[in-house]
Structure formats: C-alpha cells, structure tokens
Amino acid sequence: MTADRIPHRGARRQGGAAVLTMTLILLGLATFGALAVASGTLSSHRGAGTDQRGKEVYAVATGGLNHALAWFEEHAGSLAFSDDDAGGVWRSAGAGTTSPVTATAYVDKSLGTDAYDLAIEYELLSTLSATDPSDPLLVRARATGRAEGDSHVQRTVSVDLLLTRKSVFSPLFAAAIDSFSAPAVLVEDGLSGITGTPEAYPLVDDGIAIGITRGGTADVATGNLSLEDGGKVGALSGTPSLSEAVFGLSPSGYDGDGNPVGANAAEQMLRALAERHPDAVKVVDSSANWHQSLGSADEPVIVFFTEEAGCPKINGNTTIHGLVYFETRDCQANGWGKATIYGSVAFAGAPTKLSANTEFHARQLDFSYLAEAEGGGNRFALGLAKAELVRIPGSWRDF
Incomplete structure (x- = not known):
C-alpha cells in the first residue's frame, strides 16, 4: 500500500x-x-x-x-x-x-x-x-x-x-506727413466780425482760400476779407473737428453743446516732436503777442498755441512759413497786423474780428527735412499726424 x-x-x-x-x-x-x-x-x-x-x-x-x-x-x-x-x-x-x-x-x-x-x-x-x-x-x-x-x-x-x-x-x-496742404485759413465752426481788409490767397487760382471743418460755407462771413486770385470758401465733408482734420486726433472731449474741447492728444504729440526738433516745432503756452518770424519755404515750421496761451496777436512785421494752430475756441483775432503767413492758420471754434494788414498765403508745406534730420528719412520720424x-x-x- x-x-x-x-x-x-x-x-x-x-x-x-x-x-x-x-x-x-x-x-x-x-x-x-x-x-x-x-x-x-x-x-x-x-x-x-x-x-x-x-x-x-x-x-x-x-x-x-x-x-x-x-x-x-x-x-x-x-x-x-x-x-x-x-x-x-x-x-x-x-x-x-x-x-x-x-x-x-x-x-x-x-x-x-x-x-x-x-x-x-x-x-x-x-x-x-x-x-x-x-x-x-x-x-x-x-x-x-x-x-x-x-x-x-x-x-x-x-x-x-x-x-x-x-x-x-x-x-x-x-x-509720415512729408507733405501738408490746407487752405490759407482753416476754421472749425465759422468766421465772423472781420475788420479791415485781410487778404487770403488759395494755393491755386480759383481754389479754396478759407476752409471750414464742421460748419457750412454760410457760417463763414467773409465781410471785408479780400479773397485773392479767385479764392473761395469751402466746407469739408464729414464734419471732423479741427484736431481730427489737421492731426488725425480726436479732441480731449466735448462740452454740453457737442462742441470739441481741446486738442490735448495733438498737444502731447507735438510736445514730444518739439523735444526732437525745437527749432521747427513750437508749442506755446504764453499769451504774449508773437513777433518772431520763423521757417522758410524749404523748412516750414509748426507753431501750436495751447489753450493756456489763448489767442496771441501775430503782428510787428512777422513772417511765418508753416502751420499755425490755435487750440482755444474763443479767439478774438483783432490786433493782428503786418503779419504774413505762408502755409495755413487753423482756428478751433469760430474766431472773430480778424483784422487788417494780414496776409494768408496757402502753400504746400514739405516737412521731409525733419525726417531726414532724424537719420536718413525714417518715415516714422515726423509724427505730424497720428x-x-x-x-x-x-x-x-x-x-
């Protein structure tokens, strides 16, 4: 077993x-x-x-x-x-x-x-x-x-x-704005109360000598203003503010009536440009009358009078080649005299009492020399418009 x-x-x-x-x-x-x-x-x-x-x-x-x-x-x-x-x-x-x-x-x-x-x-x-x-x-x-x-x-x-x-x-x-060509006088809302016989010349015969950006031609009372060489009054389409038309920048705000207030963005841009080109760009805060001749046909300038400056009188045998811009909307331009502007004068609002012995000649302004001064034509350099x-x-x- x-x-x-x-x-x-x-x-x-x-x-x-x-x-x-x-x-x-x-x-x-x-x-x-x-x-x-x-x-x-x-x-x-x-x-x-x-x-x-x-x-x-x-x-x-x-x-x-x-x-x-x-x-x-x-x-x-x-x-x-x-x-x-x-x-x-x-x-x-x-x-x-x-x-x-x-x-x-x-x-x-x-x-x-x-x-x-x-x-x-x-x-x-x-x-x-x-x-x-x-x-x-x-x-x-x-x-x-x-x-x-x-x-x-x-x-x-x-x-x-x-x-x-x-x-x-x-x-x-x-x-970049190498070329800038606007009417001899540019207003935003109107022009009235002209005294004496200031003269406005268009860029070409029978062209626009006085331009308005937001109003109509009926808002420009030429009065005694002498429109030379067949100059006319013209209104821009689209009713932009003056700051938008000139600099491509909206104003800082609008008042209760819908009117543009200030051009602070343009002022800031131009202050930065003035640091680089102090002889060509002037941002003026003083209300003292202006007697300094500036610019030339080949080298125009930009003179920007801020809201604080108000509306200084340009007189005393003064000649400016370039763009002259007044930021204030309340500009009484009486007291101008013996002043000649080759380029454009731009008034915010509706200036009044533009006086005699003043000549406004529309010119095409060539700012390319500023770009060249910044090192060989850099097209970012000018900055005249945003x-x-x-x-x-x-x-x-x-x-």
Missing part, C-alpha cells in the same frame, strides 16, 4: 505547482493591466493639462498682439529697427522700459502657479526710406506666448499691417 500511495502524492504536488504558476501569471497580468491603466490615465491627465495650457498660451499670444498693436500706434516713431529696409525688426526682448509687455503681466490667476512669457516683434515688410513718401509702409506684428514651466508649450500669432497717417491734408497712404494701423485682410496667422 505504501508503494501505491507514492505516485498519488506526486500527482497532488504537481497539481499544486500548476495552480501556483497560473495564479502568479494571472497576478502579473493584473498588475500589468493596472500599470497600463494608470499610465494611460496619467498620459490623459498630462494631455489635458498640456491642452489647457496650450489654450491659455494662445489666449496670451492673441491678447498680447492686440495690446501690442495699440502700443505700436503710439510708439512707432521711437522704435529703432535693426535695419531700415525690409526684414528689419524690433523685438521686445531686452527692450527695457520701452517694451509693451512684461513677464509678470500674464500670470494665470485661476491656477495660481502657471505663468506665461510674451515676446513681441515688429518686422518691416517694406523699406522705411522709400523715395516716394506716398508709398505704403507694411509691417508684420508677431506675438509669441510661452509657458514658463513648459517651454515646449507656445503659440505664435501674427498679422500684417498697413501704416498710414490720419489727416485729410496728407497723402492717403503716407506713412499713425493709424490698417490690418490687411487674410494676413492673420497662428502657429
């Missing part, structure tokens, strides 16, 4: 080993499956996180680009491109305080620890030094958003721009 039991025990041992082996195999498969599921779940979470950060970084890039475009309109004249020809660039990286963006401006507040860097770049698609000032100036604005902790998560968006200047007295697509950016349809790119 002992001999008969020995094979039976061996069979039982072999069966237990098989069960153990199968159990280990199943346990290994279960462990592998669990690890695979965990890995898939982790990858899914990572993918979701990357996708979320990708969306956030895209929002950073698009928001930053829109901000950069507005900033570019205000600071185009101060940017130093790496080259004046197509391909020249300006980058925000390393630009210091002149940059439109900072690294801390785009922290994701909802996630707390996520932060994003934004880099702005402007690339010239045409030359800054075109021989014809009416040639369009093209610029590509580019914004790149990048996650600080995941440098591989980044998006870049760009758009191509046409840079123009807003002024009804300049070439339509000029990048830069305006026009987005070129179909040029938007994101990648």
